[in-house]
Amino acid sequence: MYRWSRLILILLCGILSSSSAEARSGLKDVLGRYFLIGSCLNHHQSAGRDERATRIVDRHFNVVVAENIMKPGPLEPREGEFDFRAADELVAYTRQHGLALTGHCLIWHSQIPDWFFRDGEGPASRELLTERIRRHVTAVVTHFKGKVKGWDVVNEAIEWDGSYRRSPFYNILGEDFIEIAFRAAHEADPDVELYYNDYSMDIPAKRQAVCRMVRRLKERGVRIDGVGMQSHVGLVYPRLNDYEASIDSFAACGVKVMITELDVNVLPNPDQFGGAAIDQSYEYRQKWNPYTEGLPADVEKQLEERWLSLFEVYYRHRHQISRVNLWGIADHHSWLNGWPIPGRTNYPLLFDREYREKPVVKKIIALFRGQ
Numbered sequence: 338m339y340r341w342s343r344l345i346l347i348l349l350c351g352i353l354s355s356s357s358a359e360a361r362s363g364l365k366d367v368l369g370r371y372f373l374i375g376s377c378l379n380h381h382q383s384a385g386r387d388e389r390a391t392r393i394v395d396r397h398f399n400v401v402v403a404e405n406i407m408k409p410g411p412l413e414p415r416e417g418e419f420d421f422r423a424a425d426e427l428v429a430y431t432r433q434h435g436l437a438l439t440g441h442c443l444i445w446h447s448q449i450p451d452w453f454f455r456d457g458e459g460p461a462s463r464e465l466l467t468e469r470i471r472r473h474v475t476a477v478v479t480h481f482k483g484k485v486k487g488w489d490v491v492n493e494a495i496e497w498d499g500s501y502r503r504s505p506f507y508n509i510l511g512e513d514f515i516e517i518a519f520r521a522a523h524e525a526d527p528d529v530e531l532y533y534n535d536y537s538m539d540i541p542a543k544r545q546a547v548c549r550m551v552r553r554l555k556e557r558g559v560r561i562d563g564v565g566m567q568s569h570v571g572l573v574y575p576r577l578n579d580y581e582a583s584i585d586s587f588a589a590c591g592v593k594v595m596i597t598e599l600d601v602n603v604l605p606n607p608d609q610f611g612g613a614a615i616d617q618s619y620e621y622r623q624k625w626n627p628y629t630e631g632l633p634a635d636v637e638k639q640l641e642e643r644w645l646s647l648f649e650v651y652y653r654h655r656h657q658i659s660r661v662n663l664w665g666i667a668d669h670h671s672w673l674n675g676w677p678i679p680g681r682t683n684y685p686l687l688f689d690r691e692y693r694e695k696p697v698v699k700k701i702i703a704l705f706r707g708q
């Protein structure tokens with residue numbers, strides 16, 4: 338009799354502790370079986386000054402990326418003068434918290450100082466710009482050797498219609514700037530992974546152009562490991578079948594697919610709004626900021642359904658995807674409160690303004706458990 342009751346007790350304890358372990362598990366414990374899962378960190382957070390954010394990171398994430406401090410402007414504000422202090426703090430943070438680090442980003446036309454493209458009063462020559470790309474990429478990749486798993490080498494080089502963006506890089510060097518940057522990064526650290534990253538990757542013309550670029554780089558013997566789909570999405574855009582087709586196409590080009598800057602914009606936007614070009618900006622109007630006191634139940638429901646459909650896509654494609662990275666920890670951290678219209682109240686992330694986990698997080702975990 339005694340033996341039986343002891344056995345029952347042991348069994349009960351086992352069931353209870355495994356179900357409480359289930360209740361405690363974070364996104365990384367379950368989604369992490371298939372891909373890295375993480376967030377960007379702002380400077381305050383990567384300096385370890387946002388304890389509540391750190392608790393979320395510890396529980397849910399196994400990879401992070403700098404929201405701003407590893408971009409060309411912050412790292413090389415003046416030619417040849419590098420400032421690695423903030424980014425080094427981030428590296429220390431990743432080591433302390435056992436996180437992988439993605440480097441974002443080496444070559445991008447935004448958040449880059451003007452000196453990059455100028456020579457005195459005039460534009461830089463082909464030779465000068467080539468040299469500057471090489472020097473910046475070499476210095477930065479060398480500095481973070483062994484500390485970064487992979488780099489967004491080039492960010493946003495292709496337009497929605499598949500043409501190359503007329504950025505100063507393109508205007509001076511044509512598409513060659515892409516290969517120059519990838520080669521320099523590989524030479525500086527042969528072990529680091531190299532990615533191309535862009536937004537609106539669901540658009541067929543853009544998808545095809547990115548695939549062409551990946552294939553061309555590979556044919557020319559240039560290393561490229563992954564394609565990042567930024568995924569600044571809304572409640573109704575993109576259409577998920579287009580989005581999935583892009584995941585399939587990139588995977589078919591033989592690269593890893595990464596969801597790199599995921600957030601869901603719930604606010605109404607001007608008709609002309611689209612994509613994620615950071616120079617888009619519209620004047621504030623009350624009608625574009627309807628939810629300052631919280632989301633109405635129907636929008637909340639729509640938002641939760643959208644999160645679940647997105648993660649259903651990631652579940653279906655879990656063998657092609659190597660990383661899912663959110664663009665911020667909690668709603669008030671998101672750049673979408675300030676872009677493309679300043680001063681709004683948006684709800685784009687998985688944690689609310691009090692750092693509370695939204696109910697959808699448990700549902701995402703259950704989805705990946707196959708429940």
Ligand code: XIL
Nearest residue numbers: 404405441492567598613614615672
């Ligand atoms: C954004 C940051 O979130 C903002 O803080 C900053 O003011 C502008 O850049 N695509 C990218 C990211 O690749 O680097 C951008 O991040 C968002 C769009």
